[in-house]
Amino acid sequence: MFRMLTCLAALAVSIALTACESRNIRAGRPIVNLVRPTDLPTEPATTRSAQMVSLETPLRCTIEDSQKNIMTVIPFQQEAFKLSRAQGGDYLPRYEVTGFSFDGQTAEKVFYKLLSGAKIKVIGVDGPFPELAAENITGELGDVMDMIASAADVYYRYDAAQKTLFVSREVDWNLTVPARREVMIAVLDSLRGAGMHDLMVNWEENVVSFKGDKSVEQKVRKLIDLFDKEPNLIVFSVQVLRVKPVGAAKEINWQDLVDTFGAGTIRVTVNGVLGRALITAHQINSASLNRFLTTRSQYAVVSEGMFIAADKWRARFDVGRCGYMSMPEAQLSLMAQTELFGERRMKSVLTLDSMQGEITAFKTDSTLGDNILLIGIPASSFADSLKGYETVVVLTPHIVRLVKELN
Secondary structure, eight states: OEEEOOOOOOOOOSSOOOOOSOOEEEEEEEOOOOOOOOOOOOSSOOOHHHHTOOSSHHHHTOOOGGGGSSEEEEEEOGGGOEEEESSOOOOOOOOEEEEEEEEEEEHHHHHHHHHGGGTOEEEESSOOOEEEEEEEEEEEHHHHHHHHHHHHTOEEEEETTTTEEEEESOEEEEEEOOSOHHHHHHHHHHHHHTTOOOOEEETTTTEEEEEEOHHHHHHHHHHHHHHTTOOEEEEEEEEEEEEEEOTTOSSOOTHHHHHHHOGGGEEEEEEOSSSEEEEEOTTSSHHHHHHHHHTTEEEEEEEEEEEEEETTSEEEEEGGGGSOTTSGGGGOEEEEEEEEETTTEEEEEEEEEETTEEEEEEEEEEEBTBEEEEEEEEGGGTOGGGTTOEEEEEEEEEEEEEEEOOO
16 A cells, blocks of 8 residues: 655754655555564453442442533633653654665664664564655655654654664553543543543543554544534433343333323334334433333343533443443443534434444434433343343433633
């Protein structure tokens, strides 16, 4: 695959630098990494309860009165967002590169060739790295280094004391977030919804730390750009129930819901791969549904909490975070991607996943103030031990409108 790169403007130095003469660095096939990581012992392991200690849980699993308003306006400081590499590097020597060419060499070898005259050692940290090819590159050293790194999707860090350049595909990042609970939860849920899971949070300093490559960096910068536009956040209050009908009944008769609350309280029904989604008026909510189920089933609330989806971003709620990790439902995750239209309309894609993969999905169209009820999902679809049980999910969306504070 060929990558077209435009040479960066040369930095001001004591002598005028000639313009970059080559604008093409070609990336070829990757080289298989022959370095095998040292095997780490798998036993004994840290206890599961210790692994699951989380300072996030009391924030996520408590529904405050402020979250019960269908719309809330929150001021925040956008400039508090800052993405930076956790480990900084030293400045490279400043000199001009003239007529530099290479063909079919991996990124770290290209850097070695480029820096050999300066007696700088190059170490590839986490290959394999792609092969590159280019001809007759001319320009300031830092600009040329950046072009090569961009073409290979790698990072580099220079240690002046050791005269060593470290090249890697992934680096450690720190994302500083404004000191607002809602903003931090929204960032975490959006990053997890984008497939990032190993996130370390310093709640005291409002910093999220993670390891990532170029694609991860791009995801995070897109999220920062979104918050720069004073976005709307969709806060979902969630209740997950385990339900089993009483007596000889094999299923909950959900038609009774219509008879009890009236047909006008159910706006729309949507079929999924499994189950159905009901868009309901405010009269059908977690409290009234619990009362409805009391005489018809043995039921238990297995998880209750909240998650936040930035507009058009996918967010993730792990059921086990607000329940017991020993329960079968702990493996479930609810994904939501919501787009707002006007002041009150919202379209959502809701997905229920387990460790075995996707269980079901729904596309809903609702109005602010409506609730979303997921019913008819056999719990045996993700746990054999729950045969005869049904998983029910109640979602109550609210809107948080972020407004940047005036300095």
